[in-house]
Amino acid sequence: MDDLLHVVWVLIGILVAFTVVMTMVAYTVLAERRVLGFIQGRLGPNRVGPGGFLQPLADLLKFIFKEDIVPDKSTRFVYFLAPVIATTAALMTIVVYPFGPEIHLPIINKTIPLVITRFDVALLYVLGVTSVGVYGIALAGWSSNNKYSLMGGLRSSAQMISYELALGLALIGVILQSGTLDLYSIVEQQAGHLGISGWNLLWAQPIGFVIYLIAAIAETNRVPFDLPEAETELVAGFHTEYSAMKFALFFLAEYVNMFTVSMLATTLFLGGWNGPFVHQLPLLGVFYFFGKVILFLFLYIWLRGTLPRFRFDQLMSFGWKFLVPVAIINIVLTATLQWSGAFDWLINLLHLKTATGWWG
Amino acid sequence: MSALFFILFAGLAVGCAISMVAQRNPLYGAISLIGVFISLACLYVTLAAPFIAAVQVIVYAGAIMVLVVFVIMLLNVEHEERQPMRLRALLPIAVGLAAILFAEAAFVIFFVQAPATTTRGADLSTGGACCLSDVGLTSSIGAGLFTTYLLPFEITSILLLMAVVGAMTLARSGGLLPARAGVIPGEQVLSKEMLDRSDAGNLTAVETQTTDEAARLLGVNQRRSDEQE
Numbered sequence: 001m002d003d004l005l006h007v008v009w010v011l012i013g014i015l016v017a018f019t020v021v022m023t024m025v026a027y028t029v030l031a032e033r034r035v036l037g038f039i040q041g042r043l044g045p046n047r048v049g050p051g052g053f054l055q056p057l058a059d060l061l062k063f064i065f066k067e068d069i070v071p072d073k074s075t076r077f078v079y080f081l082a083p084v085i086a087t088t089a090a091l092m093t094i095v096v097y098p099f100g101p102e103i104h105l106p107i108i109n110k111t112i113p114l115v116i117t118r119f120d121v122a123l124l125y126v127l128g129v130t131s132v133g134v135y136g137i138a139l140a141g142w143s144s145n146n147k148y149s150l151m152g153g154l155r156s157s158a159q160m161i162s163y164e165l166a167l168g169l170a171l172i173g174v175i176l177q178s179g180t181l182d183l184y185s186i187v188e189q190q191a192g193h194l195g196i197s198g199w200n201l202l203w204a205q206p207i208g209f210v211i212y213l214i215a216a217i218a219e220t221n222r223v224p225f226d227l228p229e230a231e232t233e234l235v236a237g238f239h240t241e242y243s244a245m246k247f248a249l250f251f252l253a254e255y256v257n258m259f260t261v262s263m264l265a266t267t268l269f270l271g272g273w274n275g276p277f278v279h280q281l282p283l284l285g286v287f288y289f290f291g292k293v294i295l296f297l298f299l300y301i302w303l304r305g306t307l308p309r310f311r312f313d314q315l316m317s318f319g320w321k322f323l324v325p326v327a328i329i330n331i332v333l334t335a336t337l338q339w340s341g342a343f344d345w346l347i348n349l350l351h352l353k354t355a356t357g358w359w360g
Numbered sequence: 361m362s363a364l365f366f367i368l369f370a371g372l373a374v375g376c377a378i379s380m381v382a383q384r385n386p387l388y389g390a391i392s393l394i395g396v397f398i399s400l401a402c403l404y405v406t407l408a409a410p411f412i413a414a415v416q417v418i419v420y421a422g423a424i425m426v427l428v429v430f431v432i433m434l435l436n437v438e439h440e441e442r443q444p445m446r447l448r449a450l451l452p453i454a455v456g457l458a459a460i461l462f463a464e465a466a467f468v469i470f471f472v473q474a475p476a477t478t479t480r481g482a483d484l485s486t487g488g489a490c491c492l493s494d495v496g497l498t499s500s501i502g503a504g505l506f507t508t509y510l511l512p513f514e515i516t517s518i519l520l521l522m523a524v525v526g527a528m529t530l531a532r533s534g535g536l537l538p539a540r541a542g543v544i545p546g547e548q549v550l551s552k553e554m555l556d557r558s559d560a561g562n563l564t565a566v567e568t569q570t571t572d573e574a575a576r577l578l579g580v581n582q583r584r585s586d587e588q589e
Contacts, residue, residue, distance in 0.1 A: 120411070120498055121410045124414035124415070128421070131423065132394075138430070
């Protein structure tokens with residue numbers, strides 16, 4: 001009975017998180033189009049609903065009713081499987097992110113932490129699921145039986161594999177620091193004065209944060225690393241031959257990936273749901289969390305409106321010859337400081353992590 | 361509950377394994393193998409070894425199989441050529457091995473007693489087990505690797521490092537000659553493999569006029585242009 005109740009709770013949690021994330025992803029697309037419009041001196045979509053507010057709904061309807069064209073010479077099964085893998089892998093990581101601290105539900109009188117499941121190896125789980133996501137793109141490129149698609153798929157897989165390395169190495173600094181792979185504990189450790197001074201970004205992992213951010217943008221195939229779908233060279237890259245809802249699934253996967261990568265950055269470097277007055281008002285944590293995520297999403301859009309695209313060899317040499325060595329140096333540095341007790345000394349000196357007083 | 365999950369994932373693993381062997385299309389075989397790895401990872405989770413599960417997905421499903429898929433995609437082998445008679449001699453050995461496997465399974469089922477303790481939930485929120493083993497957890501694996509098993513761990517690391525360096529060396533070598541070898545135009549004695557890949561093993565004499573041409577035939581020009589950059 002207890003078991004069953006737990007499962008029901010988890011399912012409710014998944015449903016809520018899924019709905020919230022999907023809604024936010026839909027509006028990220030809208031926000032991207034509006035902000036890009038603003039950057040480029042035009043309006044962007046503003047016709048459907050007040051200020052274009054219902055545009056995501058209209059887009060969805062359009063995707064559903066479009067003709068679904070399957071290329072004649074495609075490998076049918078793999079062609080259908082690829083978007084499913086991409087979307088599933090993108091969505092699966094949502095279950096480990098802590099959206100907020102423990103909150104008290106008033107009517108049923110129950111205190112629950114706002115995380116779907118706490119997992120001993122949550123961070124590794126995220127990395128593992130992300131690495132499976134590569135198949136979606138690689139198989140899509142191959143099964144379409146189109147040279148542009150194949151090139152896009154190959155580029156994308158090579159890029160994702162290369163930058164996954166830098167990404168993982170950047171995370172090791174945080175792991176060394178916190179001594180756990182459980183995301184909820186990592187967030188809890190980052191509480192400090194006003195819930196700000198304990199952030200990993202500020203005093204412990206600035207290098208790791210920058211590497212993570214760059215690698216994450218490359219990992220999600222976004223500008224300036226959007227070579228897999230460089231439209232001037234490859235038409236649309238791996239999803240050239242995909243139309244209607246199957247294209248929408250790839251589109252969705254890309255934006256969900258952006259979202260989850262932003263959530264991971266928030267969790268590991270920006271203190272997750274920590275912020276001023278969270279201890280007095282736990283529900284505030286959820287707003288802090290999503291506020292920080294939106295900050296990252298805005299950064300993505302801003303970059304897209306600002307930067308030109310890399311060349312492929314520049315991309316590769318940047319990843320392997322710059323990011324990976326710097327990440328390794330960061331690990332050595334973190335390990336040394338951690339081992340010599342310098343971090344602890346700093347914490348005690350500045351009272352960084354002692355959450356005391358009225359602000360705590 | 362855990363029995364349900366076991367049946368689900370074990371069934372998936374066996375199904376994918378059969379599909380992997382039965383598929384004629386190599387890519388379908390590779391996808392099935394990925395399915396096997398992921399089902400195995402799920403089984404590890406139900407056995408309270410989340411770290412092994414994560415590593416299984418990252419290393420096997422995420423890295424090794426990506427390479428396999430890459431190779432299949434690049435070689436574009438749509439269908440395996442049928443060579444039914446080739447491995448006929450291995451049939452009795454295969455039957456023998458299968459018999460041993462089934463005998464082992466039967467031995468485990470009938471003679472090995474189940475330990476008294478039950479499995480511990482991998483989920484921290486349902487766990488709270490005080491006295492059960494923590495074998496599969498990250499901290500215990502880390503402690504083991506860096507204390508009791510430090511030497512094997514380091515040896516394995518060095519082995520992997522050597523493999524990485526070896527792969528780099530193999531990938532970077534442009535031809536049979538070192539990059540700084542002087543190349544003189546004139547008569548070159550080349551293995552025919554260099555000129556015609558389909559006919560390997562024979563030596564043949566080729567007349568060249570310029571240094572560049574000789575270098576190209578000997579496979580050193582790629583590295584020269586690299587060095588000039």
